[in-house]
Amino acid sequence: MSAEAAHDAMNAHDAMISHDAMIARDDRSRAKRLFLVASLAVVVLASMWTTGVLDPERFADAWPAIAQISREMFPPDFRRASQWALPLLDTFTMSISGTALAVALAAPLSLLAARTTTPSMIHYRAARLLLNLLRSIPELIMGILFVAFVGFGSLPGVLALGLHSAGMVAKFFAESIEHADPKPLEVARAAGATPFQIIWRALLPQILPQLADTAIYRWEYNFRASTVLGAVGAGGIGFELISSLRILDYAQVSAIIICIFVCVTIVDGVGALLRERLE
Amino acid sequence: MLGLQQASVTYPGGRTALTPTDIQFAEGQITVLLGPSGAGKSSILRLLNGLVPPSQGAVVRKGIGSLEQPLAMRAHRLSTAMIFQQHHLIGRLTVLDNVLLGRLGAWSWLQTILPPSRRDRLLSIAALDRVGLAARALDRADGLSGGEQQRVGIARAMAQRPSIILADEPIASLDPASAERMLGDLRRICCDDGLTAIVSLHQVEFARRFADRIVGVRHGGIVFDGPPAALDDHAVDQIYGVERPAGALAAE
Incomplete structure (x- = not known):
């Protein structure tokens, strides 16, 4: 192998290492972003849990009331509509x-x-x-x-x-x-x-x-x-x-x-x- | 390997951008479309990757046939990379993430939402290396100079692993030194990889040095087609429509 070819091979080797190092750095910044998104997700889920959004039992009782009021809302009563214009x-x-x-x-x-x-x-x-x-x-x-x-x-x-x-x-x-x-x-x-x-x-x-x-x-x-x-x-x-x-x-x-x-x-x-x- | 068959472009409103034109682009050759703004260079390029459909005639690719059907067009586009006049980068993303956009055609929807694979990222960094920008891979794209951003455009095109490169006025927004570097990188990469390139330019000097073949476009038609050596002053005048006094050419 000539000296020049050896030098080129070494350069190529260096380039490979630096590309690997770059990928590692890229991995770290992607992991950081993922961590941020994950933390945000934890906060959102915790908020939903404490406010009862994730509790199906709370909704179980709601259906009869929703059905009841929906029935009473129908049909809409427009008899006083003229008084709403003003x-x-x-x-x-x-x-x-x-x-x-x-x-x-x-x-x-x-x-x-x-x-x-x-x-x-x-x-x-x-x-x-x-x-x-x-x-x-x-x-x-x-x-x-x-x-x-x-x-x-x-x-x-x-x-x-x-x-x-x-x-x-x-x-x-x-x-x-x-x-x-x-x-x-x-x-x-x-x-x-x-x-x-x-x-x-x-x-x-x-x-x-x-x-x-x-x-x-x-x-x-x-x-x-x-x-x-x-x-x-x-x-x-x-x-x-x-x-x-x-x-x-x-x-x-x-x-x-x-x-x-x-x-x-x-x-x-x-x-x-x-x-x-x-x- | 790619060509137009009696293809024309008429825009809604009736303006004809390209009269029915026949042209074939040979494999591994760098063709420069030369001509003033509005001559029809962009229309030819936009026909060649289906950004506008031909009003008449057809765009034909060897091995695929006419590109009328969506599936044929997609197969053609997967191996055809585009370099744009402005760099078309997402400024707040890293240079690497921008280059990875070139890989989109090769990804499933699942790969699209997951982090890019190590293989694709190495390939993209290698593409950046070829335009001398590997060290900037993790910098924000909007932190680069105009010339560097335009070269990221080359790297993005290379990440696609294309066999054809289309470039629409790639140096229009660059200073002379950056333009020189840009076209130099593009020519070297095309020659190394045996790519077919179709590049529109409006500077005669750059066209002469960069092209294997020059196609002069004027008023929506081809007025010159030959090697750079054949592009004499008379041909340039024909392309640009300069009326010189009869004696002026002889005097030069």
Whole structure:
């Protein structure tokens, strides 16, 4: 064997060893990922076990009750349907005003809560804390509080929806702001723009579709959520629903649920249409 | 071994990308499709791996026949690797996992969800070794430079163990040095393994040095077909449609 050939063979040998070492390293990183997934699975299964999801006996008793109530729900009783039109319209206008309020609150908050636009880390942390607080008070509790503050009707519902949604909407807005392309912002800064000009002319045009997407999604969600708010006296179809439930009139309950279902479907359709237009 | 028989491509809306064309690609030869953007190079390549069906005519592979039937097309694709214009990598995966995508055609659905076998991973690292990137196998794909990412595309194609390589403008997004390296690696691998390669390019100089055979494409038809030595200035003008004054050629 010539010296050159021997050298080549050695190189090839080295290459084989390093490929093996690489596979071993790859194995370790795959094992790490597998461990992470397995730990996650353990947490999920443990949660399901402690909450009784995995206990078939708990479900055994449920079937007769489900059968009973299903029978009572059928046929749906639409005789009072004409009286639901106005509350449904209330629910509709509540969801729109609530979402508008949320967007108005979220716009300034999101600028403070986005790493790329916040004036300082203090503002950033304060804004994030406030958003967490808004999101941790359920809209139902806010509904009860605002009924106490401003009385019954749609207004407390709008305020509850607006404040609670502002937490989530601002978080998503901030996310969009952080993911915006920094290059056009540099263009504006280099051209001598003020911070307001940068936000209005370079940032907003980039992220407007995402912001609209978030707002529309939240509107759809708020429509569904506002049906519950009626239950605490904050206006809308929820009040009718809870009244029927209280007197155990399941035929009327199913009729109201069908009406809500139709409206939710319409709202979703309108949302999808708006999204298409805003692309 | 692979060819078009009176194949044409007309896109919905009536635009004709390729007029009825006959061409045969010989085994073990590197053919460069040369021509300006929109001339029909991409349409030929996309016909050859079934990304668009021929509007008329047929795509025929030796040993398989016409590729009209889905099963015939799948058999053809299993041994035909594609290199794309952009690298088409999944940025957050390792280079190795990206190269393993080339093995997909050989896997059952069970193999697809299980971790890749040691054999397939060794094969993929060996493929990376051939483009000088074995040491980067476990790095994230988006951490590589543009030229390196494009060479990962070659390794991914090699991991497929193909007999035919199709490359659509593989150097369009690269700087000259990276393009040189990319085509050099591709040519060496094709020659070593006796692969049939069909590569679309739009730089005349690269085509001359890289090809065994050059096919000039213009306005959806073939206007030149010959060895690189036959590609003179007149032929280049025909492909690119440059109108030069009568005396200009003689003066050069």
